[in-house]
Amino acid sequence: MSGRSGSVSSSTTFRDAPRFDPWRHRLGVATAAATLVLIFVGGLVTSTGSGLSVPDWPLSYGMLMPPMVGGVFYEHSHRMVASLVGFLTLVLAVWTARAEARAGVRRLAWAALAAVVAQGVLGGLTVIYLLPTPVSVAHACLAQTFFCITIALAYSTSREWLAPPAKTIDASGVRGAALAAAVVVYVQLAIGAVMRHIGAGLAIPDFPLSFGRVVPPVATAPVLVHFAHRVGALAVLLAVSVFFLRARRAGDPRFVRLAAALLGLVVFQIALGAATVLTTKAVTPTTLHVATGAAILGGCWLATLRSFRLLRPAPSVAEAPVAQPVPQS
Amino acid sequence: MSIRSSLAVIALVGLPLLACGGGAKEEAAPPPAPAASAAAPAASAGGGATTGAPSISGKISFEGTAPAPEKIKTSADPKCQAMHPQGLERQTVDASGGGLKDVLVYVKSGVSGSYPVPTEPVLLDQKGCMYHPHIITVQAGQPLKIRNSDDTLHNIHPRPTTNPEFNIGQPRQGMESTKTFEKPEVPIPVGCDVHPWMRSYIAVLNHPFFAVTKEDGTYEIKGLPAGEYEIEAWHEKLKTQTQKVTVKDGEKAKADFSYKS
Numbered sequence: 001m002s003g004r005s006g007s008v009s010s011s012t013t014f015r016d017a018p019r020f021d022p023w024r025h026r027l028g029v030a031t032a033a034a035t036l037v038l039i040f041v042g043g044l045v046t047s048t049g050s051g052l053s054v055p056d057w058p059l060s061y062g063m064l065m066p067p068m069v070g071g072v073f074y075e076h077s078h079r080m081v082a083s084l085v086g087f088l089t090l091v092l093a094v095w096t097a098r099a100e101a102r103a104g105v106r107r108l109a110w111a112a113l114a115a116v117v118a119q120g121v122l123g124g125l126t127v128i129y130l131l132p133t134p135v136s137v138a139h140a141c142l143a144q145t146f147f148c149i150t151i152a153l154a155y156s157t158s159r160e161w162l163a164p165p166a167k168t169i170d171a172s173g174v175r176g177a178a179l180a181a182a183v184v185v186y187v188q189l190a191i192g193a194v195m196r197h198i199g200a201g202l203a204i205p206d207f208p209l210s211f212g213r214v215v216p217p218v219a220t221a222p223v224l225v226h227f228a229h230r231v232g233a234l235a236v237l238l239a240v241s242v243f244f245l246r247a248r249r250a251g252d253p254r255f256v257r258l259a260a261a262l263l264g265l266v267v268f269q270i271a272l273g274a275a276t277v278l279t280t281k282a283v284t285p286t287t288l289h290v291a292t293g294a295a296i297l298g299g300c301w302l303a304t305l306r307s308f309r310l311l312r313p314a315p316s317v318a319e320a321p322v323a324q325p326v327p328q329s
Numbered sequence: 330m331s332i333r334s335s336l337a338v339i340a341l342v343g344l345p346l347l348a349c350g351g352g353a354k355e356e357a358a359p360p361p362a363p364a365a366s367a368a369a370p371a372a373s374a375g376g377g378a379t380t381g382a383p384s385i386s387g388k389i390s391f392e393g394t395a396p397a398p399e400k401i402k403t404s405a406d407p408k409c410q411a412m413h414p415q416g417l418e419r420q421t422v423d424a425s426g427g428g429l430k431d432v433l434v435y436v437k438s439g440v441s442g443s444y445p446v447p448t449e450p451v452l453l454d455q456k457g458c459m460y461h462p463h464i465i466t467v468q469a470g471q472p473l474k475i476r477n478s479d480d481t482l483h484n485i486h487p488r489p490t491t492n493p494e495f496n497i498g499q500p501r502q503g504m505e506s507t508k509t510f511e512k513p514e515v516p517i518p519v520g521c522d523v524h525p526w527m528r529s530y531i532a533v534l535n536h537p538f539f540a541v542t543k544e545d546g547t548y549e550i551k552g553l554p555a556g557e558y559e560i561e562a563w564h565e566k567l568k569t570q571t572q573k574v575t576v577k578d579g580e581k582a583k584a585d586f587s588y589k590s
Contacts, residue, residue, distance in 0.1 A: 052496050053522035055484045061500035067482060069406035070523035130494050 018101045020162050027095065028154030031088040031112075035147045036294055038081045041074070042143060043290030046196060047283045050074040051131055057124035082120060089116045092153065105156050112153060115146040133197050140193035144186060147294055148301045155305050170311035172250035177243040178307045181262075182300035184239040188232035189293050191225065200226045201286070207277045233270055236296070240266045243303065254310065255303065262299045265292060384538075384553035385574055385582045389432045389546045389562055391424035393590025401526040408481040409458035409524060417458070419526065421566045422590075428546015429588055431464050432564045433516065433532050435539035436550070437571060439558035444536050450474035450507060453519070453529065455483045455499070460519065460529035464541045464565075469513050469533050476505045482523060487531060489517040496522075516563065530565060562586040 045051050053071025060066040060076050068076060089112050096109035122139040129135060155161055195201060200222035210216035210230070216223050244263045247255035269292045275285035398418040403409040409417075423430040450472035454461045458479060467473050475485050477499035485506070486496040491514040497506055510517070510533040521527035532539065540548035555578045561571045567588045576582045 049525060050522060052486055053484060055486070055496040055498040061482055061498045063500070066500065069408070069481060070521075071405075071525070072482070072523050073405070130496055 018162050020159050021099065021157065024092070024095055024099065025154065025157040025159075027088065027092050028150065028157050031085065031092055032147065032150040032154050032298070034081070034085045034088055035143075035150050036291065036298065038078070038085050039143055039147065039294045040287060040291035041078045041081050042140075043287040044283070045074045045078045047281070047286040047290075048074050051136075052127065054079075054127065057127045058120075079123075082123065086116050086120060089113050089150075096153070102156075105153070108149060108153055108156070112146065112149045115142060115149060119143060119146055131197070133194075136197040137190070137193045140197070141190050144189050144294060144297055147298055151298050151302055152305060155302060155309075160306070161309055164309055167310060167312040168252070169314050170250070170307070171314045172246040173314075174243070174246050174250050174252070174255055175304070175307040175311055175313065177239070177246045178255075178300060178303040181236075181239040181243045182297065182304045184232075184235050185293070185297045185300050188229070188236050189297055191229045191232050192290075192293060195222075195225045195229050196290075198222060198225060201281050202277065204230070205277065207274045230273075233273060237266050237270065240296075240300070243300075252311075255307065258299065258303050258306075262296060262303070265296050265299065268292060269296060384550055384576050385558075385560065385584050386547070386549045387434070387584040387586065389429040389434070389542050389548070389564075389586045389588065391422065391429040391546070391567075391588050391590070395420070395422040395424050395590065403458060403524075403526070406458065406481055406524060408479070412457045412479070417526070422564075423544075424546070426544030426546065428542065428544075429564065429567075430542055430544050430546065431462075432542040432546070432548070432562050432586070433464050433466065433530075433539065434542065434548045434550065434560060434562050434584075434586075435466075435515070435532065435534055436536065436553065437559045437561040439556055440536045440538060440553075441556075444468070446470040447537075448472070452476060453485075453531075454478055455485075455521070455527070458483075458524050458527060460527055462529075462541070464516075464530050464532065466532045466534065466539050466541060467510065468537060469511055469535045470509055472507045472509055473531070474505055474507050475499070477502060483521050483527070484523055485519065486522055487517050487519045489514050492517065492533065516565070532563075560584050564588065 048071060050071030050073075052075075054060045054066065054075045056062065060072070060079065066072055066076055093109040093113040097106050100106045100109070119139065119142050122135055122142060126132065126135045126139055195203075198221070203220070203222035203226040204210045204216055206212065210223075210227060211218065216227055240259070240262050244256075244259035247259040250256075269289065272285050272289040272292055275282070276289050279285055398420040401417040401419055403413060403417050446468050448471075451465060451467045451474065453465050453473060453475045455476065456478040458481070465473070475497075477483050480502045482498065482500040484496060484498045486494075488494060489510065491512045492510045495508065497508075499506065510531070513533050513535045515532045515534065516530040517533065519529040519531055538550050538553050540550050542548045553576050555576050557573065557575050559571055560574050561569055563569045570586050570588070572584055572586070574582050574584045
């Protein structure tokens with residue numbers, strides 16, 4: 001709590017004890033939702049091959065609003081949605097800095113602002129330097145990281161975070177499963193970004209087999225990256241399934257529903273991945289594949305945050321109460 | 330929701346959109362259009378840059394059935410669509426004139442010495458949302474003038490592997506840019522990311538002994554000194570063929586090529 005708490009008692013700029021602010025929470029949710037839309041539109045840019053249809057940055061053909069024709073429509077739409085997300089993040093950061101009592105949340109809001117600025121610069125660099133793979137991959141990964149930050153900001157200002165019910169014991173290992181799923185999904189998205197930006201999306205042209213085999217007989221870099229993404233899909237399916245099973249064993253509906261939705265999304269995502277290959281990267285399945293991947297990451301990350309907020313770890317064997325011998329009468 | 334709250338939401342969502350849609354920034358006036366005659370760059374499609382009697386000539390023939398013309402969807406840009414009310418088609422393998430059109434024929438090896446680099450630019454025009462010519466030839470270091478003759482924007486994005494890649498925009502009609510490729514490279518694909526159907530190829534050579542076949546498939550390479558040469562024919566779809574040719578003083582050598590479907 002701020003040391004200034006003695007002088008002002010009702011101002012919204014006062015860093016008082018954490019309290020629920022519905023509008024700031026809604027702004028956080030809106031920022032996260034807009035970020036998911038931004039990831040979808042960014043996916044459209046790559047899927048339509050429009051990444052260089054606007055050769056300059058930060059302006060577009062020297063204009064704020066170029067004619068929205070051909071590939072310009074996708075690239076400039078991406079810039080417009082990015083501007084909106086940047087603006088929402090700026091408002092959220094300033095608002096949080098002025099009204100938030102928790103230093104950690106204030107730092108998170110500034111981190112979000114720094115991330116969105118860095119993301120804009122990476123987007124500009126990728127245009128100016130003609131889509132260099134490391135920059136494009138960094139742009140894709142930072143997008144997912146930023147999405148997670150916005151989710152954390154939105155959740156940290158929710159009623160559930162601010163006034164959580166009494167913590168229950170995590171006897172089934174829900175916390176660890178949720179965290180593991182989030183990490184596995186993030187790594188999988190990073191591999192997907194590399195695959196996409198080195199142009200290896202069709203390096204293995206068949207599905208579900210790879211060149212007619214379980215393990216591809218070719219070991220070029222594009223094939224290896226593509227195959228790693230397929231193996232990663234199985235790892236994600238396994239991780240989310242474990243999370244679902246543990247949530248079900250725990251019988252906590254707050255996690256069962258989320259885990260079930262995530263499992264459904266993963267199955268849908270694998271189907272989209274197959275469609276991407278079998279349609280030779282048609283725009284709709286390819287872009288939905290990118291956005292659904294982000295949605296799965298967001299869901300796993302939210303599940304992780306919730307599980308650490310609502311559950312406490314089960315006591316270890318050493319900490320468990322030892323049965324006392326009953327005295328003989 | 331109170332009116333004040335509603336206004337806050339509208340402001341949050343609306344302001345950045347207004348910022349994005351604030352209208353075009355005033356730009357520098359485009360350069361004047363080049364003069365139609367004297368200032369026009371040397372044409373290169375259909376002939377090399379040399380003069381004199383033909384040293385090597387020939388015809389590229391095509392046997393078989395050419396693939397059907399590719400129908401191009403131009404609806405992504407209404408201005409391109411309006412330029413082609415009957416629709417736009419691209420015939421990659423064009424043998425309708427009795428021979429194979431748009432084949433680059435050049436001396437691949439055997440040329441010795443150095444040749445002066447022309448200072449006259451070669452023109453690559455964007456007209457009707459297509460590139461003209463389709464195959465463009467320049468000497469290394471020779472200026473390449475790129476013009477936008479369309480009333481719509483284009484970006485010009487060559488994808489070389491030896492020379493530096495660039496991507497420039499020409500948002501207004503009449504704009505021109507000049508670029509040079511310093512190293513020989515055959516071919517360099519050129520595309521417009523705004524209009525993905527636009528495609529052209531640049532051949533950069535360190536000598537002037539090259540030609541692009543005309544509608545009837547014929548070509549002429551002039552000014553080549555006597556000697557033994559390796560001649561290569563390159564077609565964007567049918568790829569390459571080579572043959573050895575001996576050029577004697579005062580005699581005209583012949584080198585025909587034949588592609589099959």
